[in-house]
Amino acid sequence: MTARLNLVVLGKQGAGKGTQSQRLAERHALAHVSTGDILRAAIQAGTPLGREVKSVLDSGQLVTDDLVNKLVEERLKEPDAAQGCVLDGFPRTIGQADALEQILGSDGVKLCINIDLPNELVLTRLSARRVCQECGTTYQDSDVAAISGTCEVCGGDVVQRSDDRPEAITQRLEAFERDTVPLLSFYESRGLLVTVNGDQSIEEVSVAIEVVLHAKALT
Numbered sequence: 001m002t003a004r005l006n007l008v009v010l011g012k013q014g015a016g017k018g019t020q021s022q023r024l025a026e027r028h029a030l031a032h033v034s035t036g037d038i039l040r041a042a043i044q045a046g047t048p049l050g051r052e053v054k055s056v057l058d059s060g061q062l063v064t065d066d067l068v069n070k071l072v073e074e075r076l077k078e079p080d081a082a083q084g085c086v087l088d089g090f091p092r093t094i095g096q097a098d099a100l101e102q103i104l105g106s107d108g109v110k111l112c113i114n115i116d117l118p119n120e121l122v123l124t125r126l127s128a129r130r131v132c133q134e135c136g137t138t139y140q141d142s143d144v145a146a147i148s149g150t151c152e153v154c155g156g157d158v159v160q161r162s163d164d165r166p167e168a169i170t171q172r173l174e175a176f177e178r179d180t181v182p183l184l185s186f187y188e189s190r191g192l193l194v195t196v197n198g199d200q201s202i203e204e205v206s207v208a209i210e211v212v213l214h215a216k217a218l219t
């Protein structure tokens with residue numbers, strides 16, 4: 001059996017993690033695992049998990065490592081993860097990165113792709129971001145789907161995320177600096193980190209990711 005291709009995508013909110021992870025997963029037949037999407041779906045569905053985490057997400061803080069570690073462990077048992085996964089928004093802390101090594105076992109993380117974006121651009125991008133509540137497709141506030149409020153992919157409601165407000169964005173940037181920046185060193189010291197410039201078009205970032213993927217993980 002060939003090793004599973006497990007990829008981690010890191011980046012500040014608004015760097016394009018979700019869009020690029022979705023593309024990567026489709027292109028290489030991997031499971032797209034977004035912990036943020038899983039948590040938002042639980043909130044939307046009003047499950048006990050959703051009720052537990054709603055205020056944490058609204059404030060821009062992180063939910064506990066134990067909670068997300070279990071979610072990811074369960075998610076990776078699903079059949080679409082048989083060939084590997086693209087982890088989007090996980091791990092976010094060193095504790096989660098350690099847990100991920102346990103969860104993945106011998107296959108491990110093949111590459112960690114850091115999509116880099118300066119803080120100044122994060123605010124501009126996030127205040128214009130709209131997202132489908134059903135399927136997670138993202139739009140700009142000037143797109144027809146955002147103006148009409150209806151997703152072009154699934155017909156779901158297109159809204160502004162409650163944590164894409166300035167106070168929550170600041171909290172999330174702080175959480176990134178405090179909890180996630182140390183992960184860059186964690187993966188760098190293992191020779192697994194590549195950084196891609198996020199201040200380019202979606203297509204350009206996509207091409208840059210494919211180039212590093214082929215050079216480092218698919219050889």
Ligand code: AMP
Binds near residue numbers: 163
């Ligand atoms: P995201 O969609 O990745 O920006 O995540 C949205 C929110 O979900 C975050 O601000 C956190 O509150 C929560 N969240 C998502 N992933 C994680 C994680 N790996 N660890 C802790 N909290 C998370």
